[in-house]
Amino acid sequence: MSFFLKLISVSEAKAKIREIAGETYPQKVTLSEAYDRVLASDVLSDADVPGFSRSIVDGYAVVSKDTTGAGESIPTMLEYLGRVEMGTPAQIKLTPGTCAYVPTGGNVPDGADAVAMVEYSEALGDEVLIFRPMSNGENIVFADEDFAKGSPVMKKGTTLKPQECGVLASLGKEEVEVFKKPVIGIISTGNELVPVSKEPGFGKVRDVNTYLCSGFVKRCGCIPKIYGVIPDERDELREAIRLATEECDAVLISGGSSKDERDNTSSIIKELGEVLIHGIAISPGKPTIIGTATGKPVIGLPGHPASAYIVLYVLVSELLYKMQMKAVTNNTITTTLLENIPSAQGREDYVRVKLSDDGAKPLYAKSGLLNTLIKSDGMVKIPSGSEGLEAGSLVEVILW
Amino acid sequence: MSFFLKLISVSEAKAKIREIAGETYPQKVTLSEAYDRVLASDVLSDADVPGFSRSIVDGYAVVSKDTTGAGESIPTMLEYLGRVEMGTPAQIKLTPGTCAYVPTGGNVPDGADAVAMVEYSEALGDEVLIFRPMSNGENIVFADEDFAKGSPVMKKGTTLKPQECGVLASLGKEEVEVFKKPVIGIISTGNELVPVSKEPGFGKVRDVNTYLCSGFVKRCGCIPKIYGVIPDERDELREAIRLATEECDAVLISGGSSKDERDNTSSIIKELGEVLIHGIAISPGKPTIIGTATGKPVIGLPGHPASAYIVLYVLVSELLYKMQMKAVTNNTITTTLLENIPSAQGREDYVRVKLSDDGAKPLYAKSGLLNTLIKSDGMVKIPSGSEGLEAGSLVEVILW
Structure with a gap:
C-alpha cells in the first residue's frame, strides 16, 4: 500500500527542478548594495586603471640605469629635483642623474622608470644616495597595468565578494546590473497548526515550517514572503496558492503530512498548473511534490519539520540557487x-x-x-x- | 630603517583586538528577523512540546498488547470506534480490543499506547485488521517528549540557523533576544582618492577600500556605515574619526599608505584615545594600527587594497566576530x-x-x-x- 504509484529518483527530481526554475531578471543596484549579489552582465573596464604611472612605495623616482652597480658601500648619488605631491600630476621631469621623491600612490615623473624605497636611500640636502641597483619598472604600476581600457574584468554570473565590490569601485561602477533576488512565497497548511503568536489548544501545535523555510530561503540568498498558516480547506488553500504564485517567483507549501492534506495540495496545484512529480525516492521526504502553478515553480514539502528540512537542503536548494544562476554549495x-x-x-x-x-x-x-x-x-x-x-x-x- | 620600533606578533595583535572588542548589547527582534542572529540569552521551554500525545503516522491507535503475535497470516481484529480529527482533542477512549483512526499529527486517544500504520492494516466496516505486532509507544510522540516544560533548549551564543528559528516557533517565541548587530564605521583617507561617482583626474584614483571594507563587514554579519573619502587633512580627518567613533561600535580607517598619512591617522587616534599597536609582524599589512578612540575600537588599515584585504581577513575578522560573540570561521x-x-x-x-x-x-x-x-x-x-x-x-x- 503506497500513496505513490512511481517514485522518482533524486537526480531526476533535481533535473526537473532546474528545468522549471525559470528566467532570472536583471536589476540595477547601487554599489553599496551589490555585495553577495550575482552579476547579470559582463563588466569591462571603461578606462585604463590606475590611469597613470603610480609608485607602490615611498621613495625616489630614478632612471634605473643610473643605479647600475649601486650598493651599500658604493651608493649612486643623484641630484634631488623635488617632491611629487599625492593626487597631483608630477610637475617634475627626470633626466639621467636626477631623482624626485614620490609617496606611495603618487605619480611617477616622466623620465623615471623605477622608484627606490626610502629604506634604501639617504637624503643629503640637494642630493640623494641610492644604495641598491634598481631594475626597469621596479615599484611602479603602469597606467594600464591593473585593467586596460576595454578589457574584460568580471563575467556574468560572478558572485560579488568584497574584493569584487572593491574592483567595481576602482572602475567607477556606481551601479551594477545583478540578478533580481527571487522572492519565495511560504505557505503552511494543516488544521492542527496555529501561528507562533497563538497559544495552541489541546491537539494543536505551532507552525514551525514557516520559520524553517524562511530561514532557509534567506540562507540561500532569496527573500521569503510569509503567507502564514492557511487552513487545510480547499477554497482557502487554493486562493492562498494562487495569490502566492502570482506575487512571488516560486512558492513552498508545507502541509500537515496526512494523506488527505497531501492530496488537497496536489489537486490544487493540478488545478492551477501541473504536478510534475509526486513521490521521490528519498528518505525522509518521500511525499514531496514538484510542480508549477500560475507558471511558477511550486514545491510541496512534507509536514514533519525534520523531513521538510532534508527536502529543503537536498531539493529546494537546487531551485533557489538556480534561480540566482549560482551553483549549490555546501560546507x-x-x-x-x-x-x-x-x-x-x-x-x-x-x-x-x-x-x-x-x-x-x-x-x-x-x-x-x-x-x-x-x-x-x-x-x-x-x-x-x-x-x-x-x-x-x-x-x-x-x-x- | 623601519618606521616601526617594534613589530607585534599576529597572535598578540589578535589578543589585543579581542580585549578591546567591548561589550555587546542585547536587542529584541521578531522571529522572522532572527535568522543568522546570535542569541543573547538562554532559551527555555515554557510548556511541554508538543503538549499532547501525537501520532507520527496515519494509522490506527491501538492497545499494543492486543497486537501481540499479529502477522500477515494471523492479523489482530479490533473494534473500530471512529476517527480522531486533526487539531482537536480525541473524543474517543480506547479499551482493549478497540481501535481508532488517527491522522499524522493527530491526538492519540486515551487508552492507546501505539499507532499501527495504515500500510499494516485493513478496514473491514466496523472492524480493523492489524497485520503487525506493535510495541508500547510505537509511532507516538508523547506530550513532553520534544521539549519538557522548563527544560533548556538553546544556549546564549547560539547562532540561529533555520532549524533554530523553527524550534523557537514551536516554543511560541514571537520575539527573540539577540545581540545587537555591530555598526562599523568606514573611513577612507588619502588626497589621491576620489569617490566612485567621480572621474579621477590624472594622478588620482577611485576609493576602493570603502567597498572592500563594507563588503567584508557585511560578510561578517555587521552593518557598515560609510563615511566616504576624507581628505588627509588633520582637522577634517580628526572630525571624521571623532564622529564615526561616536556613531558606531567600531571604526575602520584605511589611509593612503604613505608614511606621512599613516602618521596623521595614528596621531589623531592618540589624540582621541590610544594607539595600542602600530606595526605588526604580518606581510602584507605591517603598518596596521590598533587602538581606541572615544572608547571604541579603531583599526587603521594599509591603503593598498590587496594589503588591506589580508588585514581584514586575519585581524579585523577577530574584532567583528568577537563583537557578536561568534568564533571566527573560515572555509x-x-x-x-x-x-x-x-x-x-x-x-x-x-x-x-x-x-x-x-x-x-x-x-x-x-x-x-x-x-x-x-x-x-x-x-x-x-x-x-x-x-x-x-x-x-x-x-x-x-x-x-
Missing part, C-alpha cells in the same frame, strides 16, 4: 562514521549526525521530533544503490 | 602547493593563491595591483617561524 567535512547506518536500496537516505572529536554519530529519532534538528550538526547521504554505511568508514558530512 | 580546503613560497622568518606571510585541479599556485603581484584580488581564490599562511613552504607539500587554503 562539508570528511570524518569517521561511529556507528553502522543501515539503509534500504532504491532510495537516497539522509541521516542526521552529531559530530565529536571521534567522528560522526547518527542521530535517530521519531520523525515528529524537532529536538534532533537542533542537536545535529549536519547530515550524511546514503546513496540509493547502497545497503548502508559501516562504522569506521570515512563519510562526508554536509554541515548545516 | 578552507587542503590541497597541494604547486610552487615554492619563500618567506622571511619572524613574520606571518599571507600569499594569495589560485586553485586548479592540480592544487594551489601562488599569485605574486606588485602590491598596488587590484587584479590579483579577484583572480585569487584564497590565501595560504606561512607561519612566522617558517622559511617558506615547499612545492608538493599539502597546504590549507583559506578561501575567500
